[in-house]
Amino acid sequence: MNRLKNMASDQKHTGGSLLFAVLQEHGVKHVFGYPGGAIMPIYDALYDSEVEHYLCRHEQGAAFAAVGYARASDKVGVCMATSGPGATNLITGLADALADSIPIVAITGQVPTAAMGSDAFQEIDVFGLSLACTKHSFQVTDINDLASVLHQAFAIALEGRQGPVLVDIPKDIQLAEINCSLDDLSQLPNKVKLPPVDVTNAISLLSKAKKPILYVGGGVGMANAIDELREFCNKTGMPCVSTLKGLGAIDPENENYLGMLGMHGTKASNLAVQESDLLVVVGARFDDRVTGKLDEFAPNAKVIHFDIDTAEINKRRKADAAILGDLKINLPALAIPLSIADWQKRCQQSKADNGWRYDHPGEKIYAPAVLKEISDTMPKNTCVTTDVGQHQMWAAQHMLFNDPSDFLTSGGMGTMGFGLPAAIGAQVSRPTDCVIAVSGDGSFMMNVQELATIKRFQLPVKILLIDNAKLGMVRQWQDLFFNGRLSETDLSDNPDFIMLANAFDIKAKEITKKSEVTAAVAEMLDHDGAYLLKIKIDAEDNVWPLVPPNTANDKMMESI
Amino acid sequence: MNNYQLTITVDDKQVVLERILQVTRYRGFLIDGISADVNTGTNIGTIHLMVKSERPIELLVDQINKLIDIKSVSVDNNT
Ligand SMILES: Cc1ncc(C[n+]2csc(CCOP(=O)(O)OP(=O)(O)O)c2C)c(N)n1
Numbered sequence: 001m002n003r004l005k006n007m008a009s010d011q012k013h014t015g016g017s018l019l020f021a022v023l024q025e026h027g028v029k030h031v032f033g034y035p036g037g038a039i040m041p042i043y044d045a046l047y048d049s050e051v052e053h054y055l056c057r058h059e060q061g062a063a064f065a066a067v068g069y070a071r072a073s074d075k076v077g078v079c080m081a082t083s084g085p086g087a088t089n090l091i092t093g094l095a096d097a098l099a100d101s102i103p104i105v106a107i108t109g110q111v112p113t114a115a116m117g118s119d120a121f122q123e124i125d126v127f128g129l130s131l132a133c134t135k136h137s138f139q140v141t142d143i144n145d146l147a148s149v150l151h152q153a154f155a156i157a158l159e160g161r162q163g164p165v166l167v168d169i170p171k172d173i174q175l176a177e178i179n180c181s182l183d184d185l186s187q188l189p190n191k192v193k194l195p196p197v198d199v200t201n202a203i204s205l206l207s208k209a210k211k212p213i214l215y216v217g218g219g220v221g222m223a224n225a226i227d228e229l230r231e232f233c234n235k236t237g238m239p240c241v242s243t244l245k246g247l248g249a250i251d252p253e254n255e256n257y258l259g260m261l262g263m264h265g266t267k268a269s270n271l272a273v274q275e276s277d278l279l280v281v282v283g284a285r286f287d288d289r290v291t292g293k294l295d296e297f298a299p300n301a302k303v304i305h306f307d308i309d310t311a312e313i314n315k316r317r318k319a320d321a322a323i324l325g326d327l328k329i330n331l332p333a334l335a336i337p338l339s340i341a342d343w344q345k346r347c348q349q350s351k352a353d354n355g356w357r358y359d360h361p362g363e364k365i366y367a368p369a370v371l372k373e374i375s376d377t378m379p380k381n382t383c384v385t386t387d388v389g390q391h392q393m394w395a396a397q398h399m400l401f402n403d404p405s406d407f408l409t410s411g412g413m414g415t416m417g418f419g420l421p422a423a424i425g426a427q428v429s430r431p432t433d434c435v436i437a438v439s440g441d442g443s444f445m446m447n448v449q450e451l452a453t454i455k456r457f458q459l460p461v462k463i464l465l466i467d468n469a470k471l472g473m474v475r476q477w478q479d480l481f482f483n484g485r486l487s488e489t490d491l492s493d494n495p496d497f498i499m500l501a502n503a504f505d506i507k508a509k510e511i512t513k514k515s516e517v518t519a520a521v522a523e524m525l526d527h528d529g530a531y532l533l534k535i536k537i538d539a540e541d542n543v544w545p546l547v548p549p550n551t552a553n554d555k556m557m558e559s560i
Numbered sequence: 561m562n563n564y565q566l567t568i569t570v571d572d573k574q575v576v577l578e579r580i581l582q583v584t585r586y587r588g589f590l591i592d593g594i595s596a597d598v599n600t601g602t603n604i605g606t607i608h609l610m611v612k613s614e615r616p617i618e619l620l621v622d623q624i625n626k627l628i629d630i631k632s633v634s635v636d637n638n639t
Pocket residue numbers: 387388389390391392414415416417439440441442443444466468470471472473474
């Protein structure tokens with residue numbers, strides 16, 4: 001941490017001003033938050049700070065904005081909230097960041113140390129709550145520890161497998177005065193100690209394989225190893241598949257790329273994985289949405305598992321060779337040419353035979369076709385966020401991305417309400433890039449208050465609202481697996497979304513017919529500011545293919 | 561059910577014991593016994609944890625090892 005040495009020594013600080021000084025040391029320019037009693041000294045220090053604060057309209061919105069900010073770039077996202085209800089409102093965002101390994105630092109105000117443990121006004125044991133939803137957490141009880149704790153928070157958020165870190169700061173610590181120089185801070189010893197890598201076994205597995213598949217997850221983007229991965233693809237020529245979070249890592253133009261695998265994966269991907277004799281797993285973790293019935297997942301395949309997290313090896317599937325450590329270093333070590341021409345051809349044929357079809361009868365809008373059209377016409381470097389449900393799976397299936405930081409979706413947690421605030425964070429992070437939030441009529445309402453954040457900061461976020469007047473994904477499952485008993489999934493009394501957007505000075509338009517799509521998409525993409533395009537679709541449309549729960553991935557349903 | 565005895569050494573930091581207990585429960589292990597003490601000179605704590613589970617102990621060892629303040633985890637017996 002050499003840059004710390006440049007700080008002027010012995011500056012007079014309060015806890016609050018020290019917080020912002022340290023944030024700036026870590027290159028933080030933007031924070032997302034919401035004030036309240038127990039964090040007022042920090043907000044008072046913010047008043048004099050160069051750090052820009054984005055007031056969200058709910059702490060969950062602030063947490064997701066920080067997540068979107070981090071995911072759209074390689075920066076750490078920072079969010080802040082007051083004690084009690086402010087802190088509990090952050091929890092969902094922290095859980096989401098933990099599940100998807102996203103580096104964020106959350107700062108919470110706490111009641112003064114003297115009042116702690118007395119059920120004081122707006123006191124909640126956020127430190128205790130944090131144990132289950134952060135990578136690590138701190139409570140600062142001495143002003144002399146504050147700077148060091150904050151440095152550790154950033155280091156821990158970023159090192160090894162990334163994740164959220166919470167720092168709880170009591171009000172008296174925020175107010176306490178300290179004379180300090182920032183150059184004498186203890187360095188955090190790197191916790192991640194991995195055994196040296198032995199690739200001999202993996203090389204031998206690889207050279208013996210006749211039907212290998214490369215299974216790529218979100219770890220590749222987080223390790224910044226896109227180039228190394230693509231080089232690996234080129235050298236080996238291996239047919240490859242991606243998880244939801246891995247989308248964008250593999251070059252979408254790669255002829256051996258078969259698409260997403262898992263519950264809503266492509267037929268070509270799932271069939272190839274099931275038939276494979278070797279899975280090369282890179283930065284992925286055999287999530288149940290990927291594997292389907294675990295015992296029957298790729299039943300004949302040996303496994304080479306690349307990861308940064310020792311605990312993922314053998315957690316759900318035994319690895320025949322484990323390659324722990326930095327993908328940037330380890331992927332090139334295994335990038336060897338393979339003679340698998342027959343297998344490549346078979347996979348490519350299956351991909352051609354099972355391509356997406358966009359011919360859809362009738363006048364009504366077909367969401368997959370709209371998403372494909374947006375994907376084909378959106379500017380380079382567009383960042384797409386999604387909410388959770390059918391629209392999310394359609395976006396994953398029918399849009400193509402050139403980098404995982406261009407597709408932000410709540411994977412591990414599947415959190416409705418993610419899309420809009422994540423788009424806000426992404427837009428702040430990448431002000432000159434186009435940002436599109438693909439949302440559903442259910443999810444949109446979960447953080448709809450963030451339209452006010454878009455309005456306040458004049459963020460040119462585009463919103464594609466796919467309106468089926470249903471909690472569509474749940475409705476689909478009710479139709480398929482619960483005898484069509486549509487319990488509590490009807491949203492036919494949705495508000496007037498156009499009027500709602502207009503109330504926040506956001507231009508909005510509704511379309512209902514296929515013939516209107518091309519012009520409407522162009523209008524949205526060409527518009528200078530924020531824009532909401534609502535497309536009305538049939539409430540009965542389903543996401544296909546679908547692997548039913550606890551079923552092998554080759555037994556996918558393709559229609560009812 | 562398999563019984564295991566773990567010896568865990570830790571930096572004596574905030575709530576480190578609570579973190580270990582939380583991970584142990586969440587990962588599907590029942591706690592049969594625990595003893596813990598701290599060397600106040602070195603600020604290193606030693607925790608003996610008796611657990612039982614149907615699950616392989618490596619699962620828990622890997623997860624405890626990931627906690628930031630943990631120095632080492634070893635399985636002393638496997639009965
Ligand atoms: C916070 C949260 N609550 C509940 C769910 C369960 N859930 C998953 S998808 C879904 C329906 C989403 O509806 P909508 O946003 O309209 O998307 P659609 O499936 O209709 O495209 C629900 C309720 C969830 N994922 N997240």
